[in-house]
Amino acid sequence: MRESFHGELTLLGERLAHMCGLAAESMRLASRALLTGDLALSEQVLGDDSDLDHARAECEEQAQSLLALQSPVAGDLRTILAAVYCAEKIERMGDLAAHIADTARFTHPERAVPAELEAAFTEMGAVAAGMADRIGELLSSDAAGAFAELDETDHTLDVLHAQVLTLITGGDWQHGVRSATSLALLARFYERFGDQAVSVSKRLEFAETGIEPTRG
Amino acid sequence: MRESFHGELTLLGERLAHMCGLAAESMRLASRALLTGDLALSEQVLGDDSDLDHARAECEEQAQSLLALQSPVAGDLRTILAAVYCAEKIERMGDLAAHIADTARFTHPERAVPAELEAAFTEMGAVAAGMADRIGELLSSDAAGAFAELDETDHTLDVLHAQVLTLITGGDWQHGVRSATSLALLARFYERFGDQAVSVSKRLEFAETGIEPTRG
Structure with missing residues (x-):
């Protein structure tokens, strides 16, 4: 039973890592749609958001079933609760990418981002997507630090x-x-995306070490 | 053991209801601070936010201990997972009220809300705080509907x-x-506060009925 239990925990981690990949991809595509004014791409991001919602529901069902059937304690319990927490945060990252795509769609055929802010938004998109990728990697490696x-x-x-x-x-x-109000909200979506990734990293580290991590 | 277990569940519900009261109060005070430009009141809301953070941590610790010691299944497991979920959402409601207070503080001595928007922001504050109160009531009553x-x-x-x-x-x-960008973000804080309360109500209803609730 323990072997199958740890197989289940591995599967849960893989599901979360898959969610991180989806969130990173949504952020990349939403940013590209925003910066190029690509309407079809905006709509694709909005349509794909339900994949993350489903993936989150699956994580939560699996976690609940593990809690009910295996009565885990200590580190295993912490890991499962962390998975539930992280799944919700990663789903929210997808929502925020979808908000960016929705703003791009709403503004079309005009561009939401004027030339002087293109570099900043391009970088925000790349940094945010990179954070989603990074938490995906942390799920199968050492989360200390x-x-x-x-x-x-x-x-x-x-x-x-x-x-x-x-x-x-x-x-x-x-x-x-x-334009100013739209850009202020857009910038906030990127900032919040990053905040969720930080929350996930904090929780993963806590699940692994049992110690509440502190800043650098 | 079952009796003490259900006593623990009652305590967990009371803790969440207390958190709802804190979130409602923070929203009321933050809105008043915003509309009157009361700097001391803004600072009070910002200072009090840590109460909600602590209350959330207590809820989560209690939930984790119940999961480890009692190995609940079915409805009890659903209730405990819902409590963890809701505690996080209510803490976030407090964060959003604190963002409103922070904007009021940042804008001081100017008023963030011009006369023609006072009525709208007053009503948003009242409706949002009322939603926090209402989810507090739902914790000790029937959550169906x-x-x-x-x-x-x-x-x-x-x-x-x-x-x-x-x-x-x-x-x-x-x-x-x-002023426009500040007000757009402020309005979004109220809207997000309401969204969290809706998520809590949905989760409480699901925990009670076992059926994913749908709109009206």
Whole structure:
């Protein structure tokens, strides 16, 4: 029974890693759709979001069944509760990517991101997607130090987020109020995506070590 | 043992209800601070947010200990997993109220909300706080129908949120880009607060009935 139990835990981790891959891909495609104004790509991201919702439901069902049938304690219990927590956060990352795609769709045929902010949004998209990939890797490796690492990467997102807000509200803004509010919300979606990834890294590290991790 | 187990479940429910009370109070105070420009009140809300973080940690520890010691199955397992889920959502409601207070503090001594939007923000604050109160009540009563009820209340928040965005981006906006971006984010904090309350109601109803609830 224990062997099958640990096989089940491995499967749960693989499901979460698969979810991270989906969230990373959604973030990449949503950012590309936003920056190129590709309507079909926006719609693809919005349509694919239900895959993450299903994957999350499957993780939760598997976790619940493991709790009911195996009565895990200590580290195994911590791992299963962490999986439930992380599945919810990764699903939320997908929602945030979908919000970006939805903004791109809503703004079409105009571009939501003016030329002077393209570099910042391109980088936010790449950093955010990279964070999703990284938590996916952490699921099959050593999670010690994961929180400090992701927290540092997230700092890059926070700085870019602040730069966008400074440019929008700085007084020289030429693109009107509608564009500014849309960009402020967009920047927040990227920032929140990063926050979820940091939460996942913190929880994975705690599940592995049993110690609440602290910043770097 | 079963008697003490159900006593523990009752305590867990009481802890969650207490958290709902804290979230409702934070939302009321944050909204008042926002609308009156009361700096001390903003700082109080920000300082009190750690109470919710602690309460959430206590809920989670208690839930984990119940899972480890009692190996609950079926409805009891569903209830405990729901408690963990809801504690996280209610903590997030507190974070969102704190974001509102933080915006009020940041804007001080100017008011973040211009006269023509005071009514909308006053109503959003009242509706959002009422949703937190309502999920607190549901924890000690019958949760059947809770999702449809909260979802309908949340519709009021969505309408107010849309009204705020329409006014800001409508072309007659007189208060500049900085004010507009700040108000767009503020309106989103209220909307997200409501979304969390809806998620809690849905999960409580599922825990009680075992059936995934649907809209009205």
